[in-house]
Amino acid sequence: MRDTRPVLDDSVVLIDGPWRHRFVDANGIRFHVAEQGTGPLILLLHGFPEFWWTWHRQMPALAGAGYRVAAVDLRGYGASDKPPRGYDAYTMASDVIGLIRALGERDAVVVGHDLGGLLGFAAAGFHPRSVRRLVVLSSAHPLRQRAALAVDPRGQLAASRHILKFQLPRFEHVVTRDDAAMVASLMSHWAGPQWRGTPEFDAYVRACRDAIQLPQAAFCALEAYRWALRTALRVAGRRFVRLLQEPLKVPTLQLHGSRDTCILPRTAQGSGRYVTANYEWRLLRGVGHFPQLEAPDTVTSEILRWCKE
Template sequence: MPGVRRSIDETAILVDGPWRHRFVDANGSRFHVAEQGDGPLVLLLHGFPEYWWTWQHQLPLLADAGFRAAAVDLRGYGASDKPPTGYDVYTMAADIIGLIRALGERDAIVVGHDLGGLLGFAAAAFHPASVRRLVVLSSAHPLRQRAALAVDPRGQLAASRHILAFQLPRFEHVVTRDDAVMVANLMRAWAGPRWRETPEFAAYVRMCRDAIQLPQAAFCALEAYRWALRTSLRLAGRRFVRLLQQPIRVPTLQLHGERDSCLLPRTAQGSGRYVTANYEWRLLPEIGHFPQLECPELVTSEVVRWAKD
């Protein structure tokens, strides 16, 4: 019935497969990780409104290529802990480094999509010794995204209307209303036209609608976006900008869908100015906001190429 929230628990998202599910403690919280393969660690970070399942194709492909692939549920998402605080970029970047340590490694190849890409940039800036290489999908350097919101009102600011709405009190109830129909609408708007009409897209959206309705998940998901705007004019925000102005010394590959209407290509492309290490930019024709799902083989081959370079 419209307006009635479905009863969902974490078992709904612990999908069986060739991977194994495990829980690890890092940075004071418990995180769920789906892991497959042996070799150098590739840590996979999802975006909003997703969870580890966005990397369903990359886990076996990376394992076959000789890597240990680990897809994590970020703080507040999926089967990971959902504490009421800790959704600032400093803490979430520290979560990534803590996860690398908890998985028994000193460093990792970090692959991030959307929010995960932004956190990947932050982790590489704050903790460069722990990030061997960085691959960013459908995201931008935090300072580049911040600038685009200010100088591109008809472009990136208009595309970010959902982030402005997230600032409203109790908006998490709007996100989960009517079986999380807002999640379905956002994902349909952001997806590339070819993938949008496939049965896989419909099944994936259904999984994300379920995941965002886990207890406290919607609130936690919005808190990261609320922190970014709340602190923009405060001391913490100025400190954040100052720290991120340090050049990134981690080799970085950016993959971006030509049809991405959530994070515009022209916004993402300006991120290279913050990277002083080896940097590559690749625009993916006819692909929307979810390249890891829309063209999984291509994305995986690019990750493997970058990791082995």
């Protein structure tokens, strides 16, 4: 049967609120940013399969506390450009730094969730002068995650089996099939039990299902994960590992849900060994893979505390 659903456009992610939507050019492409407040910059990076909207519970509070908050759609997501290439960690980390510059700042507090957390680690490692402080949610240092996939086959490797599927050609069509049913399934599996099935959860999953069905969005989202495995044994992959072996000199706070089934707590907790600056780890009891939505007040207060220290 022919699919007669209308093709979605960027308007599905330009959600109204106390923020303003703008587009900025950085690192050769155009990014969509939702921005609110004035003051020192806090740059918010989302994960897979999301978009800037994942931070809507934090933005008003952070702006009200005297910060300029910018929640970005990463390269290939939401209303940002979706070029056919550029999904390697080097380019996407440079995107982060380019965005800070494009927003008129020399540095920023970077807050990243999931893929955004991994990019936060990379950006802080490659460009430490541009990242004032780092907050990572539901993610692990890239070298720690790489090691866990190798030494924890029944744990992190099993939890990452979706990434193995992402390597298949044209798998983006599986992701968007049946109104992006796979996105709903993954998010339901990863979410904490107290949030899963609530009206807020259902509404958020609906928004993410729409966003991943934007033209080319699913393909672009999978390309970052394909690069990670394709280059693991190549020169680019070895160079990436070598660069990240330099200890991180940016003060780093890690927040992680105890019920996270995507990035296991034991995987993420080992990230501290790669940080020589001030480092804190906090486990959020009963929370799954989406702390910014499952425990929004706690996450907001922790970000503010880390910004002010």
